[in-house]
Amino acid sequence: xxxxxxxxxxxxxxxxxxxxxxxxxxxxxxxxxxxxxxxxxxxxxxxxxxxxxxxxxxxxxxxxxxxxxxxxxxxxxxxxxxxxxxxxxxxxxxxxxxxxxxxxxxxxxxxxxxxxxxxxxxxxxxxxxxxxxxxxxxxxxxxxxxxxxxxxxxxxxxxxxxxxxxxxxxxxxxxxxxxxxxxxxxxxxxxxxxxxxxxxxxxxxxxxxxxxxxxxxxxxxxxxxxxxxxxxxxxxxxxxxxxxxxxxxxxxxxxxxxxxxxxxxxxxxxxxxxxxxxxxxxxxxxxxxxxx
Amino acid sequence: xxxxxxxxxxxxxxxxxxxxxxxxxxxxxxxxxxxxxxxxxxxxxxxxxxxxxxxxxxxxxxxxxxxxxxxxxxxxxxxxxxxxxxxxxxxxxxxxxxxxxxxxxxxxxxxxxxxxxxxxxxxxxxxxxxxxxxxxxxxxxxxxxxxxxxxxxxxxxxxxxxxxxxxxx
Numbered sequence: 308x309x310x311x312x313x314x315x316x317x318x319x320x321x322x323x324x325x326x327x328x329x330x331x332x333x334x335x336x337x338x339x340x341x342x343x344x345x346x347x348x349x350x351x352x353x354x355x356x357x358x359x360x361x362x363x364x365x366x367x368x369x370x371x372x373x374x375x376x377x378x379x380x381x382x383x384x385x386x387x388x389x390x391x392x393x394x395x396x397x398x399x400x401x402x403x404x405x406x407x408x409x410x411x412x413x414x415x416x417x418x419x420x421x422x423x424x425x426x427x428x429x430x431x432x433x434x435x436x437x438x439x440x441x442x443x444x445x446x447x448x449x450x451x452x453x454x455x456x457x458x459x460x461x462x463x464x465x466x467x468x469x470x471x472x473x474x475x476x477x478x479x480x481x482x483x484x485x486x487x488x489x490x491x492x493x494x495x496x497x498x499x500x501x502x503x504x505x506x507x508x509x510x511x512x513x514x515x516x517x518x519x520x521x522x523x524x525x526x527x528x529x530x531x532x533x534x535x536x537x538x539x540x541x542x543x544x545x546x547x548x549x550x551x552x553x554x555x556x557x558x559x560x561x562x563x564x565x566x567x568x569x570x571x572x573x574x575x576x577x578x579x580x581x582x583x584x585x586x587x588x589x590x591x592x593x594x595x596x597x598x599x
Numbered sequence: 600x601x602x603x604x605x606x607x608x609x610x611x612x613x614x615x616x617x618x619x620x621x622x623x624x625x626x627x628x629x630x631x632x633x634x635x636x637x638x639x640x641x642x643x644x645x646x647x648x649x650x651x652x653x654x655x656x657x658x659x660x661x662x663x664x665x666x667x668x669x670x671x672x673x674x675x676x677x678x679x680x681x682x683x684x685x686x687x688x689x690x691x692x693x694x695x696x697x698x699x700x701x702x703x704x705x706x707x708x709x710x711x712x713x714x715x716x717x718x719x720x721x722x723x724x725x726x727x728x729x730x731x732x733x734x735x736x737x738x739x740x741x742x743x744x745x746x747x748x749x750x751x752x753x754x755x756x757x758x759x760x761x762x763x764x765x766x767x768x
Contacts, residue, residue: 309644317622317668340666347664348645350623360623364669388658412734413715415646417658418665500733 310350319362331450334472337361342418345427383422383476399483402437402492422476428466435533436509439525448477462532491588505572508584519543529564538563553589557582609673612680622668627651629667638678649735652708653677659715678707689755699748701739708735
């Protein structure tokens with residue numbers, strides 16, 4: 308059944324302070340809508356229950372990209388078009404710049420925001436694996452002030468997050484300490500473009516004389532929310548990388564992953580593809596002469 | 600529950616317009632029903648097919664996913680603003696001449712996506728043409744003639760008949 312536009316109230320206070328006051332005055336009553344690429348689809352399908360919506364679109368206070376030298380701050384209202392077009396993001400967070408090119412079509416990228424992508428909390432969210440392997444932080448804001456938490460602690464369950472009812476996402480902070488790391492991100496969907504992930508895997512790693520001295524791995528669609536793969540990281544950390552080590556890491560990943568069967572893929576396929584992606588990344592870390 | 604309509608003002612194809620509409624009404628419906636600009640089509644109604652593509656503040660958007668309240672103060676450009684029958688835009692001329700349109704439902708969206716692409720990238724490669732139009736689905740032409748049309752429009756708008764330019768296929 309198609310949604311009825313008259314059954315929903317949408318207001319635009321026009322300033323961040325105005326939105327925060329509204330949320331503080333009636334916590335839990337208002338749902339924020341940024342570019343609408345998720346909410347308007349639910350609305351069209353007649354499956355949007357939220358009656359009261361507050362618009363974040365056009366709030367300049369949420370749309371910025373700032374480089375502070377040791378990190379990049381990205382306003383939650385920054386669109387994926389903004390991210391794609393920004394030289395500092397391409398240089399400092401290339402995996403995020405890459406993910407931004409995958410998010411739907413140009414028309415979707417013009418409207419979809421990084422804050423919307425994270426708050427929506429899809430297990431398949433395109434920007435999440437990159438943010439996880441960069442150890443990004445998210446900054447939340449309410450009338451009481453701002454607070455920062457690790458992005459890896461933001462999602463608390465399927466479509467659940469650590470934000471209080473009076474809070475909005477304000478910004479994402481990406482540390483710039485990964486320039487020397489090998490970086491990897493690959494998404495596997497039904498088609499090369501314009502398709503939601505069946506599975507996506509990201510990694511950052513530092514090698515010292517063939518030994519894995521740092522490694523961070525994260526995936527989309529292997530759990531109820533995008534998450535780091537800590538057990539697989541632990542299986543690799545401090546080890547001399549070899550075919551045997553790669554084999555063992557793949558096995559650990561197959562155990563650690565908790566994918567589901569759904570409309571887009573099967574748990575078995577996702578587990579297998581994730582292991583293949585991990586293998587691809589780890590082979591890139593091997594010295595050239597040791598590659599198969 | 601029925602929400603009171605709001606007065607919303609924006610510019611469409613250079614003309615200032617004001618409509619009274621519920622804030623959640625889709626820009627697509629406001630264009631077609633309130634302003635009678637029926638060139639913009641509805642395909643899927645969920646942001647997948649691009650039939651309803653218009654330009655808003657210099658960016659391509661799916662008008663089915665824009666609640667009209669978010670268009671307050673915006674500059675909107677629809678296919679009606681691109682050209683007229685007596686004075687086609689080079690993009691429209693190229694689609695006509697290269698067979699880039701068949702049933703026509705996707706065409707206004709294709710034209711607007713092309714206008715957006717060429718506004719930011721006047722000399723796209725074939726890969727960039729494909730990416731620029733990736734959000735616009737056509738079930739008639741098989742896309743080749745559409746990409747050919749865009750390439751032809753690029754040459755025409757350049758004013759030079761390039762031989763080494765973009766080739767589709």
